[in-house]
Amino acid sequence: MSRPPSPLTNAVPPQSKIMAREMNAAPRQPSATPAASQGARPEAAASDRRRSQRVLLVLNVDVTWVSKDGIRVRESAETEVVSQHGAMLKMETKLSIGSQLELTRSSIGKAVKARVVGTSNPGQDGMARVAVELSLPSDNFWGITFPPLS
Numbered sequence: 001m002s003r004p005p006s007p008l009t010n011a012v013p014p015q016s017k018i019m020a021r022e023m024n025a026a027p028r029q030p031s032a033t034p035a036a037s038q039g040a041r042p043e044a045a046a047s048d049r050r051r052s053q054r055v056l057l058v059l060n061v062d063v064t065w066v067s068k069d070g071i072r073v074r075e076s077a078e079t080e081v082v083s084q085h086g087a088m089l090k091m092e093t094k095l096s097i098g099s100q101l102e103l104t105r106s107s108i109g110k111a112v113k114a115r116v117v118g119t120s121n122p123g124q125d126g127m128a129r130v131a132v133e134l135s136l137p138s139d140n141f142w143g144i145t146f147p148p149l150s
Contacts, residue, residue, distance in 0.1 A: 052084035052137065053147045062104040063091060063130075077130075082142045086114065086133040094119050094128035101132060105141065112141050 057079055064074045077091035087103075095101070095116045104111040118131035134141070 053149055054081050054083045055144065055146065057082045057142060057144065062106060063089065064102040065095065065099055084137045084139060084146055089130045089132060090127045091130055092127060095130050108143060110141055112138055
């Protein structure tokens with residue numbers, strides 16, 4: 001049985017990189033892929049009470065925060081997963097939970113406020129994973145149309 005075409009085909013800006021389902025497979029055309037369909041925590045999929053669909057999407061984003069010393073810091077990061085309510089960022093600095101941030105997409109001239117809700121120690125790639133929640137949900141900050149929750 002064939003699947004109907006995704007309404008998100010061509011919804012992703014060309015500067016975005018979409019993560020392929022398998023390491024050796026490349027997507028045929030740009031599209032935003034719901035994270036749940038990519039095998040992300042299948043055991044939790046039925047019990048998740050998500051406010052919006054998560055999508056595997058790699059975008060460059062500038063992260064700005066004020067350090068404990070009162071110094072304004074800016075670092076470039078990449079998204080791994082995005083939603084209308086937040087994102088998982090890959091960045092060099094492991095920020096503290098509760099830190100207030102500003103995320104900026106210079107390519108489109110938009111910025112949003114966010115806070116850190118989770119972190120991980122640097123992985124084999126030397127980068128920390130930082131989970132952020134947007135202060136206000138955004139339908140357009142990531143530059144895609146999100147699929148409906150199933």
